[in-house]
Amino acid sequence: MNYTFLLVEDTGSVRRISLNRPQARNAQSQQLLDELDHAVSEAARDDAVRVLVIAAAGDHFSAGHDLKEAQAKRADFSVEERWAYESLRYFDYCLRIWDFPKPTIAQVQGACVAGGFMIANMCDLVVCSDDAFFSDPVGHTLAAAATEVLIHPWVMGLRKAKEMLFTGERVEAAEAYRIGMVNRVVPVAALEDETLALAQRIAQAPPFGLRLLKKSLNRSLDVQGLRTALSAHFDTHQLSHMSNEFKAVRDKGLAQAIQRNKSGDSA
Numbered sequence: 001m002n003y004t005f006l007l008v009e010d011t012g013s014v015r016r017i018s019l020n021r022p023q024a025r026n027a028q029s030q031q032l033l034d035e036l037d038h039a040v041s042e043a044a045r046d047d048a049v050r051v052l053v054i055a056a057a058g059d060h061f062s063a064g065h066d067l068k069e070a071q072a073k074r075a076d077f078s079v080e081e082r083w084a085y086e087s088l089r090y091f092d093y094c095l096r097i098w099d100f101p102k103p104t105i106a107q108v109q110g111a112c113v114a115g116g117f118m119i120a121n122m123c124d125l126v127v128c129s130d131d132a133f134f135s136d137p138v139g140h141t142l143a144a145a146a147t148e149v150l151i152h153p154w155v156m157g158l159r160k161a162k163e164m165l166f167t168g169e170r171v172e173a174a175e176a177y178r179i180g181m182v183n184r185v186v187p188v189a190a191l192e193d194e195t196l197a198l199a200q201r202i203a204q205a206p207p208f209g210l211r212l213l214k215k216s217l218n219r220s221l222d223v224q225g226l227r228t229a230l231s232a233h234f235d236t237h238q239l240s241h242m243s244n245e246f247k248a249v250r251d252k253g254l255a256q257a258i259q260r261n262k263s264g265d266s267a
């Protein structure tokens, strides 16, 4: 399968899927997300693949969902249409990465924002470069209740998640490392090699044992209510799309709202 917005490469038993829309800071269009879900499903089925790396071409991991496309194609969606669109492409696609049957590593540089934050944090491990930053300005700027998958408190702690979401501010790479949200921070020039070396180390482990181990580790969050909390937040997020606050922002332009918020971070 040839992809327009992805690069897929194998190094031994490590598969790397890279978002490849660098001119748009890897903003996630519908086609990019459909391609990513397809590539992830293929990697899940392929016994030759033991570890999956999700990376991105260019200076930034991802600026988030493609808000220009959202404004053009989905601004007038009914509740039913939006629920169907976002439950498949944002929620289910993300959870399929979370449930990927083998270890996954996010390889993150530059901006890792909103929808980009969701995808990176679906991975088991995160390696980032020292120029990486993480943010989710959706609540602060767009009046929607954060992004669709509220993984934030589970990967960065409740206190820090509230600070990041309430302020719309960035968490820099060093801080992300300090709070345990990322596993390793490396120089930009070493990001690809360091991530691959980590993936290859993991790929040496017996694959069936790893599969069982990952299930158990993820279930340790399921018993704390992860899935129920994520699923409940998805519905709450849908409600926030119908608020007068959100409509006011939407009518002025979603992408422009982000630009008005000076930082240039997308969603």
Ligand code: ZN
Pocket: 086, 144, 147, 148, 237, 241
């Ligand atoms: Zn949404």
